[in-house]
Amino acid sequence: MSDVVEVDVAIVGAGPVGGTLACLLAKRGARVAVIDRAALPPMEHPDFDGRAYAIAAGSKRVMEEAGLWNELPYPAGPIRDIRVTDGKVGRPASRLFLHFDSRDAGEDLEGEVFGWMIEARSLRMAINAALDRTDNLLVFAPAEAKVRRNDEHAEIDIAGGPTLRAALVIAAEGRQSPLRQAAGIRVTRLPYHQTGMVGSIVHEKPHNGSALEHFLPAGPFAQLPMEGIADAPNLSAFVWTERDEMAQRMMALSDEVFARELRRRMGDHLGEVKLIGRRWSYPLSLMHAERYHDTRLALAGDAAHGMHPIAGQGLNVGFRDVGALGRLIGDAIEAGEDVGSPALLRRYQAERRPDTTAMLAATDVIDRLFSNDNPALRLVRDVGIAAVHRMPRLKRMFMRQAMGVG
Numbered sequence: 001m002s003d004v005v006e007v008d009v010a011i012v013g014a015g016p017v018g019g020t021l022a023c024l025l026a027k028r029g030a031r032v033a034v035i036d037r038a039a040l041p042p043m044e045h046p047d048f049d050g051r052a053y054a055i056a057a058g059s060k061r062v063m064e065e066a067g068l069w070n071e072l073p074y075p076a077g078p079i080r081d082i083r084v085t086d087g088k089v090g091r092p093a094s095r096l097f098l099h100f101d102s103r104d105a106g107e108d109l110e111g112e113v114f115g116w117m118i119e120a121r122s123l124r125m126a127i128n129a130a131l132d133r134t135d136n137l138l139v140f141a142p143a144e145a146k147v148r149r150n151d152e153h154a155e156i157d158i159a160g161g162p163t164l165r166a167a168l169v170i171a172a173e174g175r176q177s178p179l180r181q182a183a184g185i186r187v188t189r190l191p192y193h194q195t196g197m198v199g200s201i202v203h204e205k206p207h208n209g210s211a212l213e214h215f216l217p218a219g220p221f222a223q224l225p226m227e228g229i230a231d232a233p234n235l236s237a238f239v240w241t242e243r244d245e246m247a248q249r250m251m252a253l254s255d256e257v258f259a260r261e262l263r264r265r266m267g268d269h270l271g272e273v274k275l276i277g278r279r280w281s282y283p284l285s286l287m288h289a290e291r292y293h294d295t296r297l298a299l300a301g302d303a304a305h306g307m308h309p310i311a312g313q314g315l316n317v318g319f320r321d322v323g324a325l326g327r328l329i330g331d332a333i334e335a336g337e338d339v340g341s342p343a344l345l346r347r348y349q350a351e352r353r354p355d356t357t358a359m360l361a362a363t364d365v366i367d368r369l370f371s372n373d374n375p376a377l378r379l380v381r382d383v384g385i386a387a388v389h390r391m392p393r394l395k396r397m398f399m400r401q402a403m404g405v406g
């Protein structure tokens, strides 16, 4: 049994959630192993992932605690204000719109912003560097893990490597999570029949930290301000949702025609628009695990939940799982307690599942209310938008929620 390696926690999946959690737990004194079936350096390639994340204040704190925030190779771009409009293609600037300016959120929040935009690639590079240099952290990638669990501990056979013995295994393997399936944890699924297209654009005029969420009948279109680079000082990310068939047609267009269609949805406020780099598309669906734990197993991030990107909350919710697990496990290590005990796992679920259920419901309702052209629903949302516009206190409350201080 000489090649059995004892750790406190084994994390399967070194994505944004698993990678961040590994760094955070190691900092809190846990002995951690992280296993990913894919090699990590290729994930830094510009063609690997086109997503950009809107990071809220709470997520920034988690990244700071994990030692990642100051390691981002490309600076995070602040989101200073958000314009929300409701319209039709070719007529983006509807008469009614909401303008949230972070400077109006309250004197106590002076200097604060709604959030920060970071490239998935930038986060990946920070995670890889931190995994490399952190003590008491073992990384196996690319590697297949075979997991056995019982009441006492979990054993993880690494193909071609050692066997790990851990008090707790964390499944952070993304939506398909084989560990969740092996544990027989059922999931609720709801396909949206929508596809999210993402990528980056350069534009003629500066965005000044302003984001646009434009609700269109087929799905929302978002322009998110990115920190510029030397060749492209005016840079934004876009998340453009369409019904599946229409998205397929859009993805088949040349870059020039795609950019023209994009501008019809976005409007003219940023002038001429050009695509930069490639574009990606993702089928959208809601997914929620009926429980977040099993014997010596916890689910985190997209392995536990997946939501519509309408509010850019997927990773933020995953980072809240990281924050909760980091605190519960870190405290247990300090107290010399079992980090995989049923009591700790129940506390984790009690803390995280209701919060995530609320976010899943909110993103689902917003998508249903806005992604259609029903005249009655259009009236309801226009009245809603007008009401929020006229009630500064309500508007301020929304802003503080978005800034993570509600």
Ligand SMILES: Cc1cc2nc3c(=O)[nH]c(=O)nc-3n(C[C@H](O)[C@H](O)[C@H](O)COP(=O)(O)OP(=O)(O)OC[C@H]3O[C@@H](n4cnc5c(N)ncnc54)[C@H](O)[C@@H]3O)c2cc1C
Pocket (backbone or CB within 6 Å): 012, 013, 014, 015, 016, 017, 018, 035, 036, 037, 038, 051, 052, 053, 054, 055, 143, 144, 145, 172, 173, 174, 175, 178, 196, 197, 198, 239, 282, 300, 301, 302, 303, 309, 312, 313, 314, 315, 316, 317, 318
């Ligand atoms: C179009 C779109 C736009 C989005 N925009 C935003 C946004 O603006 N803000 C935001 O907060 N969120 C956003 N999201 C959501 C966000 O991308 C996800 O929530 C996030 O990627 C989840 O991270 P994760 O680490 O849980 O899973 P993943 O990113 O899926 O990572 C899983 C990791 O596990 C590994 N793995 C898989 N299977 C195994 C296995 N069997 N063994 C070992 N390793 C395995 C994979 O190689 C990978 O490294 C968006 C999503 C989409 C689709």
